[in-house]
Amino acid sequence: MIRLLIVDDSALMRKLLEGIFRAEGDFDIRLARDGKEALDLVRIFDPEVVTLDVQMPGMDGLACLSQIMIEAPRPVVMVSSLTAEGADATLEAIELGAVDFVAKPSGAVSLEIDRLHPLLVEKVRGAAGARIRRTLRLTERVRHRIRGAGLVARAPQRFTRAPLPRTDSRAKRVRNGSPPGLVLIGTSTGGPAALDTVLPQLPPDFPWPVLVAQHLPASFTGAFARRLDRECQLEVVEVNQPMALTPGTIYIGKGDADVMVTSRAAGIVTMPVPAKTTYLWHPSVERMVASALEHLDASRLIGVMMTGMGYDGAEAMKRLRLGGGHTIAEAESSAVVWGMPGELVKIGGAELVRPLESIADTIVHLVNAHAPC
Template identity: 70%
Template sequence: MIKLLIADDSALMRKLLEGIFRGEGDFDIQLARNGTEALELVRSFDPHVVTLDVQMPGMDGLSCLSQIMIQAPRPVVMISSLTAQGADATLEAIELGAVDFIAKPAGTVSLEIDRMRPVLIEKVRGAVQAKIRPTLRLKERIRHQFRGAGIVSRPIRSDRYGTRKTGPQLKPGLILVGTSTGGPAALDIVLPRLPQQLPWPVIVAQHMPANFTGAFARRLDRNCELKVVEVSRPMLLEPGTIYIGRGDADVVVSSRQSGLHAMPVPARRDYPWHPSVERMVQSALEHYDPTRLIGVLMTGMGNDGAAAMTELRQRGGRTIAEAESTAVVWGMPGELVKSGGADLVRPVDEIAASLAEWIAADAVH
């Protein structure tokens, strides 16, 4: 049996969530009305996974999460409103150690909850498999506290590419990054380590609702040497910029008169996750010489992007899969490795250095 703790100040929400998971038949469930009760049940019930409402009276979700990750680390899935404030709080929760989040229904909860049932079950079951490493989370909490005090550790500015990045000998290229469960925290480690003068643009497909990707891009932009933007409209692909795919849509590479663009397009049913890593990589292969592409597949459930990145490698491109030792869920990168599609398998804190080394070597040839 999977021991699940549901913490929410809404009696209706607790009842609906309990009904969904009891219907699965393999969940042992306890309920908490606020953060204080949740902490007590974490100690006495010792759940495998916790769902935690962000907004609760008394001890709120963020305070409770922080205490859980310090006292008894375990997988936590946040339940957040779709407001701008809810998005910022959710991203803060990811920094504090939550492995995933679920957006609360925007309309009538009792009507919308059935539509959300498959996502709720998938995310909570996936969280049970997630690996929580207290030492890594401690580092993230310390870094988060520095940010709150206005002290942000930025990577050392690098001129390793010199003036060659704009020279005619450097052909255009593109880095493609795909992530899902655990991805925001992984991206928060990789992207700030990319050097300011990186001569290739970066496109990121992180599975996330539309209400969250704008806040996520702004948060990354504050902490990265490179410029970070959400792809809310067609945007010319330029060196030194990271493009975050808009949630609930897909991001593709398209050709226009002014050059190659990152463009948001409506989600398609034949791609089950959005923004789709698979569709992003396939579109890049249509417009770039494959030898000028680098694919990076990091933590996440399922296999999104594994087939397309395997093809990318087969056609002469290069790929990196996050190592199982650091992935919260080794689904997507694991599938890439199993299919023989990974040139390198690296812990999350070594991925940026591998990218910089590849491109720096390219710049001197």
């Protein structure tokens, strides 16, 4: 039995969510109406996974999550609205250690919950087996938020990342022609936090564009790109229209669509296209990599597969490797969920297997090896 704690201030949502998981037959469930009650049950019930509403009166979901991650870290799935405010709060929750999120039903909740049933169960089951990575950076983020909210009696301290050097080179990249190469990154569950570790490590003179397919809704990817742009030494943009692939820029595929590489008269571009139903996840890593192989020689491509449930992109990245390109799979020791990178390793498509903290250095090393002498 999987011990599950459902936290929501809505009696209707608690009832509907409880019904979904009780019907599965292998969940031992407890319910909480607010953050304070949730913390009490975490201590007593010791759930293997928690679903946590973002917006609650009193102690909200972010404050509750912060306390959980300090006291007794465990997999947490946030339940969030698809508004701009909900997107920002959910991304903050992921930074604080939540492994995934589910979009809260809009409109007639009792009708939409049936549509979301398979996704809810899949995400909670996946989260139950997720690995919570305790790092100094996560711990400091959580402590900073708790102090800022006045939840612990300590002298206030401000946690900030060291300022990153921003040079005019971010705005002076060559805009035309074909890039010397392209880094393709695919990720899903646990991916935003993983990307937040890897991408800021890329140096300001990084000479290749980076294209990312991270499974997220459309209302989240713009906010996610803006957050990363503030953290990274490279420019970060959402692919919301056709864009030239420019060296030294990171492109985040727009959610609820697929992101592809294609050719135009001016050179190689990336663009959003309607999600194709033959692919299960979006933006599709498989479709992104396959499109890149159609327009760039595999020897000019580096594929990186990081944490996520499922197998999206594994077959295409294997073809990339067999064609003479490089592939990196995140190591099981660091992945929140070793589904996608594990599948790449399983089918023989991973040239290199690296823990999260080493992936950026490995990318830089491979790119530098391509540089002309």
